Amino acid sequence: MSNHVPTILALDFDGVICDGLxxxxxTTKRTYHQIWTSEKQTINDDLAPTFYRLRPVIETGWEMPILLRALVLEISEETILQNWSIIARKILESERLDPKEVxxxxxxxxxxxxASDLEGWLALHRFYTGVIDRIARMLNSSVQFYIVTTKESRFVKKLLQQQGIDLPEKTIFGKEYKRPKYEILRQLLEINSASPVNLWFVEDRLEALELVRQQPDLQTTKLYLADWGYNTQQTxxxxxxxxxxxxxSLAQFSQDFSAWY
Structure with a gap:
């Protein structure tokens, strides 16, 4: 087995395969108006560019309406980037919100x-240049391909089907698994333990990669930060x-695995 080619490739979805900003x-706007129903202010798209720039602070979905709330409260972009976890917790407490309910x-x-406008919803997403073609080539190779994401699997499946990629459900590990990504990677090693395994993982959040790196039994996993995803220049x-x-880089990703070095 060559270390220059993975036997298993795991990709994050949002920020690696798909740009859903x-x-x-x-969706966050619609949710915001349901949570803060007493507010007469209508959220307009003027906040969208700032929201997009701050997307790297978001780890799971419930944080998105909280981020929009922070912008409405005029908390500065710099403050959010530096202290997001503290700010999010304070907003939850002051607004008496439960992350699960959000x-x-x-x-x-x-x-x-x-359900009401599938085509309209799908049209709000775009796939990063060359990624779908690269996935299609991998599906016709010996590489075992998986998606490990905090997005619900059913949404991932719908979006990929639109692009002509129909993955078996057992290859998509989404939010419903309620497990850290490093535990999912550990499970992938167990699933494929019958033969020598060379696991590679591509993610756009450095924090998620750092957690994988801290696991003693995952030290041989090759980790890649997608520079086209939801991360900052500083990161x-x-x-x-x-x-x-x-x-x-996206250019490297689209090429053969030898270009990833």
Missing amino acids: VEYFQ SQKLDRIRDEWI RESIRDRQDIKLL
Whole structure:
């Protein structure tokens, strides 16, 4: 087995395969108006560019309406970037919100939108240049391909089907698994333990990659930060000289695995 080719390739979805920023903001707006129903202010799209720039602070869906709330409260972009976890917790406490309930509202609004206007919802997403073609080539190779994401699997499946990619459900590990990504990667190793395994993982959040790197039994996993995803220039610069987590460009991703070095 060559270390220069993965036997298993796991990709994050949002920020690696798909750019859903427009959908995030529009779904978040709808959710915001359901949570803060007493507010007469209508959220307009003027906040969208700032919301897009701050997308790297978001780890899970419930944080999106909270981020929009922070912008409405005029908390500065710099403050949010530096202290997001503290700000999010304070807003939850002051507004007496439960993250689980916020998440359920968000998912319900997304479900209703899909049910009433599937084409309109799909049209809010775009796939990064060359990624779908690269996935299609991998599906016709010996590489075992998986998606490991905090997005619900059913949404991932719908979006990929629109692009002509129909993955078996067992290859998509979404939010419903309620497990950290490093635990999912560990499970992938177990699933494929019958033969020598060379696991590679591409993610756009450095924090998620750092958690994988901290696992003693995942030290041989090759980790890549997608530089086209939801991360900042500062984050990308911080790993340029690292060997344990490699910065990967979209041009490299679209090529053969030998170009990933």
